[in-house]
Amino acid sequence: MIEPDFAFPYLQKQQFDIILAADRGLEFCYHYQIMPTYILGDFDSLSPEILNYYKENHVAPIREFNPMKDNTDTDIAFQQAIVLGSSEITILGATGGRLDHFLSIVQNLKTAWEKKIPAYIVDSRNLITIPVETSFEIRxxxxxxxxxxxxxxxxxxxxxTLEGFAYPLDHHCLPNTSGGLCVSNEIVEETAHVSYEGGILLMVQSRD
Known part of the structure; x- marks a missing residue:
């Protein structure tokens, strides 16, 4: 679910080279006069009038899919971004709606991680990613x-290992049964350092 008050200024600030409008994301582009590079999806949740506008005006290439398919529209857009050779991928509108769709998008992050492509789920309160490096810093x-x-x-x-955090760790094994051990940490130094040796680490930066 796209948050227009956040997404529109965010897109203006980031100035992405490619914008993929998947399904109802096209409605957001239409109302805010954002020019998509590609339009794709089954469009089952999009007003036919909006889709027809883009078809009639040949604004961007359109890939239309049968709603009875094995992938979500976000999956399709994500794979398109990879095919286009994206060096970084940002997903808007992934949160605030159905949790099954959100969890499938987290799996998309893993796909990008396997290809060493930084990928992010972003909304007004969260930035979610799987860092592609096993050692990095956060200013x-x-x-x-x-x-x-x-x-x-x-x-x-x-x-x-977490350094520069309110709750540091030193070569700790973090199991998937750790519960809230690494939830709501805070950076207390100018720069925080994170490193680990094995596994797949999901990082969430969030605000109230």
Whole structure:
């Protein structure tokens, strides 16, 4: 579910090279006069009038799919972004609606991670990613929100070290049964450092 008050200024600030409008995302583009690079989806939740506008005006290539398909519209858009050689992928409108769709998009992040492509789910309160590096830093002045949380996406994340955080860790094994151990941490130094040895680490930066 796209938040227009957040998404429109965010898109203006980021100035993405490619914009993929998937299904109802095209409605957002239409109302805010955003020019999509590609239009794709089954369009089962989009007003036919809006789709017809883009068809009649040949604004961008359109890939229309049967609603009875094996992939979600976001899956299709995500794969298109990879095919286009994207060096970074940002997904808007992934949160605030159905949790099954959200969880499938988290799996899309894993697909990007496997290809070493930074990918992000972003809304007004959260930035969610699987860092492609096993050692990285977060500058406090550049962080997305006040809180930083970490979750293992597989059995465990091994030897995770958090420095510059209110709740540091030193070569800790973070299992997928850790509950809230790494939830709502805060950066207390100018720069925080994160490193780990094995596993898949999901990071959420969030704000109230």
């Amino acid at each position: 406090k002045e550049e962080q997305f929100g006040k809180y930083v949380s970490f979750f293992p996406l597989e059995k465990e994340v091994t030897s995770i």
